[in-house]
Amino acid sequence: MKFFIDTANLDQIKEAHDLGILDGVTTNPSLMAKEGITGKGNIMKHYKAICDVVPGDVSAEVISTDYKGMMKEAGELADIAPNIVVKIPMIKDGIKAISSLTENGIATNCTLVFSAGQAILAAKAGATYVSPFIGRIDDINWDGLQLINQIAEIYAIQGFDTEILAASIRSSLAIVESAEAGADVVTCPLSSILGLLKHPLTDIGLEQFLADHKKGN
Numbered sequence: 001m002k003f004f005i006d007t008a009n010l011d012q013i014k015e016a017h018d019l020g021i022l023d024g025v026t027t028n029p030s031l032m033a034k035e036g037i038t039g040k041g042n043i044m045k046h047y048k049a050i051c052d053v054v055p056g057d058v059s060a061e062v063i064s065t066d067y068k069g070m071m072k073e074a075g076e077l078a079d080i081a082p083n084i085v086v087k088i089p090m091i092k093d094g095i096k097a098i099s100s101l102t103e104n105g106i107a108t109n110c111t112l113v114f115s116a117g118q119a120i121l122a123a124k125a126g127a128t129y130v131s132p133f134i135g136r137i138d139d140i141n142w143d144g145l146q147l148i149n150q151i152a153e154i155y156a157i158q159g160f161d162t163e164i165l166a167a168s169i170r171s172s173l174a175i176v177e178s179a180e181a182g183a184d185v186v187t188c189p190l191s192s193i194l195g196l197l198k199h200p201l202t203d204i205g206l207e208q209f210l211a212d213h214k215k216g217n
Contacts, residue, residue, distance in 0.1 A: 073086075108126075145178065165184065
């Protein structure tokens with residue numbers, strides 16, 4: 001399973017990259033705004049800076065919601081770096097744009113997916129990634145992990161190549177559970193990734209080993 005970090009913060013991206021386990025980055029307009037990055041020129045420069053750090057896929061989201069606007073933005077984003085993946089919303093014109101971009105060899109990430117039916121459409125259109133937002137699904141008392149499992153089963157039966165990118169991950173446990181459910185990729189905050197390192201028995205064991213070593217000296 002691939003690990004993507006969901007942020008526009010360069011320091012966090014570099015820290016995750018230095019761990020040696022980072023496969024890519026996902027961003028969105030909200031994450032850019034959180035870092036104080038506004039204006040088209042600044043946003044494009046920031047995407048380039050991210051791509052310079054991360055050799056893997058970097059999802060960059062379009063703002064337009066019409067086909068013509070999405071295609072124009074997608075072309076501009078794809079020109080930033082070869083590892084840019086254009087993030088397209090799950091709407092009618094979005095599916096049309098994904099199909100056209102796929103035909104032109106541009107990688108896509110279909111975002112804001114909340115049902116298996118939407119995931120099927122994204123795969124049929126040729127999306128590189130499909131992003132079910134499992135945290136937001138859980139917020140309305142549905143089961144986000146069940147959706148991941150359902151999509152994984154459908155894709156396996158139908159032979160779709162689209163990768164399942166579990167998004168809206170809010171805990172370290174959700175990373176593990178997404179892996180169990182069949183996600184190909186998880187995208188999450190750095191804190192969730194670092195949380196996988198932690199276990200009280202590891203701390204206790206290390207403390208004991210160091211204490212025993214000290215006694216021997």
